[in-house]
Amino acid sequence: MPKTTTQAKTYTLSPKQRQAWLLLEDTRYRRYLFDGGARSGKTDLTLVWLVSQAARFAGARILLARWKLDHARTTLWSLSLKKLLPPGCSGVRYLEGSLEARFPNGSVIRVGGLDDSDRVDKILGDEYLHIFINEATQISWETVTKVMTRLSQDIPGATRKLILDCNPKGPRHWLHQVGVQHVLPSNGTSREADPLPDAESWARLSWTPYDNPHLPADTIRTLEALPGVMRRRMLLGEWCSNEGAVYEMFEPDIHCFDRLPEGSGEWRRIRGIDFGFTNPFVCLWGAIDGDGRLWVYRELYRTKTQVVDLAAMILAAERNAFTTVADPEDAEARAVLNNAGVGNVPAFNDVSAGIQATQKRFAVAGDGRPRLFISQSCVNTISELYEYRWADQKEGRDADERPVKAHDHAMDALRYLVMEADRPTTYAVTLPEERKRGDGASSWATVF
Numbered sequence: 532m533p534k535t536t537t538q539a540k541t542y543t544l545s546p547k548q549r550q551a552w553l554l555l556e557d558t559r560y561r562r563y564l565f566d567g568g569a570r571s572g573k574t575d576l577t578l579v580w581l582v583s584q585a586a587r588f589a590g591a592r593i594l595l596a597r598w599k600l601d602h603a604r605t606t607l608w609s610l611s612l613k614k615l616l617p618p619g620c621s622g623v624r625y626l627e628g629s630l631e632a633r634f635p636n637g638s639v640i641r642v643g644g645l646d647d648s649d650r651v652d653k654i655l656g657d658e659y660l661h662i663f664i665n666e667a668t669q670i671s672w673e674t675v676t677k678v679m680t681r682l683s684q685d686i687p688g689a690t691r692k693l694i695l696d697c698n699p700k701g702p703r704h705w706l707h708q709v710g711v712q713h714v715l716p717s718n719g720t721s722r723e724a725d726p727l728p729d730a731e732s733w734a735r736l737s738w739t740p741y742d743n744p745h746l747p748a749d750t751i752r753t754l755e756a757l758p759g760v761m762r763r764r765m766l767l768g769e770w771c772s773n774e775g776a777v778y779e780m781f782e783p784d785i786h787c788f789d790r791l792p793e794g795s796g797e798w799r800r801i802r803g804i805d806f807g808f809t810n811p812f813v814c815l816w817g818a819i820d821g822d823g824r825l826w827v828y829r830e831l832y833r834t835k836t837q838v839v840d841l842a843a844m845i846l847a848a849e850r851n852a853f854t855t856v857a858d859p860e861d862a863e864a865r866a867v868l869n870n871a872g873v874g875n876v877p878a879f880n881d882v883s884a885g886i887q888a889t890q891k892r893f894a895v896a897g898d899g900r901p902r903l904f905i906s907q908s909c910v911n912t913i914s915e916l917y918e919y920r921w922a923d924q925k926e927g928r929d930a931d932e933r934p935v936k937a938h939d940h941a942m943d944a945l946r947y948l949v950m951e952a953d954r955p956t957t958y959a960v961t962l963p964e965e966r967k968r969g970d971g972a973s974s975w976a977t978v979f
């Protein structure tokens with residue numbers, strides 16, 4: 532295998548990384564997409580090449596960016612750059628305040644986030660020889676084009692380059708259009724897409740984890756065990772949509788969050804519960820922000836556990852004031868929960884209406900954001916979101932159509948939560964006794 536040496540350590544490129552290296556050295560190309568499965572060696576190769584460019588071209592300015600500054604600081608700065616080129620090696624100094632690695636020859640590698648307009652403006656105040664955008668699917672084409680305008684540092688003998696890397700998403704993502712199809716991003720109209728004006732300067736390399744000989748076998752096994760669409764994207768590197776899934780529109784980049792935003796302590800809290808013993812029992816915790824968005828921030832997903840023990844776990848997790856809605860079909864389990872201190876009311880349980888309401892919340896609204904978010908920590912819920920499917924793969928659905936009754940435990944709890952979040956809190960309509968809340972369909976049909 533070919534070798535490239537920094538003073539820091541000898542780095543042996545995989546055959547795929549060598550292919551990428553040769554593409555980067557090719558002066559015909561100025562725009563790159565390295566897309567593919569997880570842990571394939573894309574980011575490492577890009578950083579090794581950029582470090583070699585900093586060493587080779589005195590005074591080079593290189594930007595490594597991600598959408599969120601704190602992710603850029605952890606992954607690009609601490610876990611990648613400093614690992615590849617440990618502080619002190621080759622005389623490189625790391626400036627923590629400005630996230631800059633300064634080389635003895637005057638070159639600078641700067642790490643930045645693009646999640647804040649002031650920060651973007653500051654970044655745009657400089658000229659760069661190369662710009663690398665890591666996990667580029669997380670940012671917009673508009674931001675990329677803006678950042679590209681700063682690719683303007685002139686260094687004799689060097690070719691300016693923009694490098695984007697990512698794991699694949701759905702085929703309608705702008706990065707698939709730009710980086711794979713080499714057309715301008717469409718806005719969903721049926722008009723034929725326009726080719727990129729500089730299509731000939733784009734190069735694309737698709738990767739999979741099988742390309743990385745340094746990967747432990749258990750990492751590959753974990754990727755092989757992922758649910759359908761995630762397996763295709765993260766293992767096989769395919770741009771694919773989750774066709775046939777009830778929540779086809781679910782995309783972690785759009786719908787998942789790390790932590791609840793500031794001020795969430797004041798938000799209204801709700802819990803949704805679906806019972807199970809052989810099948811999982813699921814409790815989801817949700818918080819509703821001032822704009823009515825629902826943030827699902829915790830899950831309890833257990834099999835073979837008595838309701839009374841589950842109640843103790845729910846109470847131990849958080850002692851806030853909650854409205855708790857639970858599967859209306861199991862009055863006995865609801866009573867046990869109630870006696871154990873988890874007061875609850877029957878959830879609204881019309882499957883079609885619940886799914887429609889949940890889909891509506893997952894849809895991106897006019898402000899570019901959905902109205903339903905799921906914490907990354909809710910791994911079972913996320914897994915079910917991928918696997919919960921319609922029985923029949925077809926276009927258009929009848930109002931009474933049902934999903935397959937599998938992978939639906941967290942999905943039921945989620946529906947209950949959404950219906951509770953959608954319930955107007957000032958629900959002043961007086962209904963006849965038999966149509967009050969708890970009498971599922973009729974009362975809800977009146978509200979919506």
Ligand SMILES: Nc1ncnc2c1ncn2[C@@H]1O[C@H](COP(=O)(O)OP(=O)(O)OP(=O)(O)O)[C@@H](O)[C@H]1O
Nearest residue numbers: 543544545568569570571572573574575576698745
């Ligand atoms: N040539 C190499 N020599 C030694 N280790 C390597 C090499 N290439 C990659 N690795 C290691 O393999 C792991 C995955 O590499 P990397 O992070 O570059 O993959 P990736 O394709 O960017 O993955 P993801 O899509 O998950 O971001 C890292 O721990 C990295 O340090």
Ligand SMILES: [Mg+2]
Nearest residue numbers: 573574575696
């Ligand atoms: Mg990476």
